[in-house]
Amino acid sequence: MLSGALYRAHDPDLVASRRACQRLLDVFNATGADDDDVRRRLLCELLGSFGTGSVILPRFRCDYGTYITIGANTFVNYDSIMLDCAPIIIGRDVSMGPRVQLLTAQHPVDDHDARRERWESASPVSIGDNVWLGAGALVCPGVTIGDNSVIGAGSVVTKDVPAYVVAAGSPCRIIREVP
Numbered sequence: 175m176l177s178g179a180l181y182r183a184h185d186p187d188l189v190a191s192r193r194a195c196q197r198l199l200d201v202f203n204a205t206g207a208d209d210d211d212v213r214r215r216l217l218c219e220l221l222g223s224f225g226t227g228s229v230i231l232p233r234f235r236c237d238y239g240t241y242i243t244i245g246a247n248t249f250v251n252y253d254s255i256m257l258d259c260a261p262i263i264i265g266r267d268v269s270m271g272p273r274v275q276l277l278t279a280q281h282p283v284d285d286h287d288a289r290r291e292r293w294e295s296a297s298p299v300s301i302g303d304n305v306w307l308g309a310g311a312l313v314c315p316g317v318t319i320g321d322n323s324v325i326g327a328g329s330v331v332t333k334d335v336p337a338y339v340v341a342a343g344s345p346c347r348i349i350r351e352v353p
């Protein structure tokens with residue numbers, strides 16, 4: 175799965191790993207408004223790395239958790255989904271609006287038999303330092319977003335976005351450079 179090769183999500187080892195993740199997420203998503211320390215402890219247990227000063231607000235969803243790396247001082251707003259069938263790397267000082275989705279899983283496009291048989295693959299997602307992802311942005315498999323860029327709300331990011339730009343739309347396009 176992590177190599178980008180075809181795999182089946184119903185493999186018993188993958189199912190067991192996802193269930194373990196979901197059990198932690200059930201506890202995380204049920205925490206009270208004042209349970210910041212409990213949420214942080216759960217995220218440090220769940221994620222591959224969770225930077226100092228970073229925050230994820232409930233509800234949060236992911237597949238495995240262990241393949242997500244988040245740098246320091248990053249803020250992830252409500253209802254984020256990170257499908258981490260491949261690594262998701264989020265830099266420092268990133269701001270993610272509500273309902274942002276980072277997706278690594280993909281299904282065969284040209285082989286309808288493989289798709290019917292539930293084969294899939296995954297490609298990593300990388301978000302640079304000091305990136306702002308507006309509310310509802312969706313980042314597709316294999317995309318890298320460069321440092322200090324801004325992605326507009328509701329954008330569907332299907333291709334890499336370089337550093338120091340504002341990009342928006344569906345599909346996401348560069349609107350302008352930022353100093």
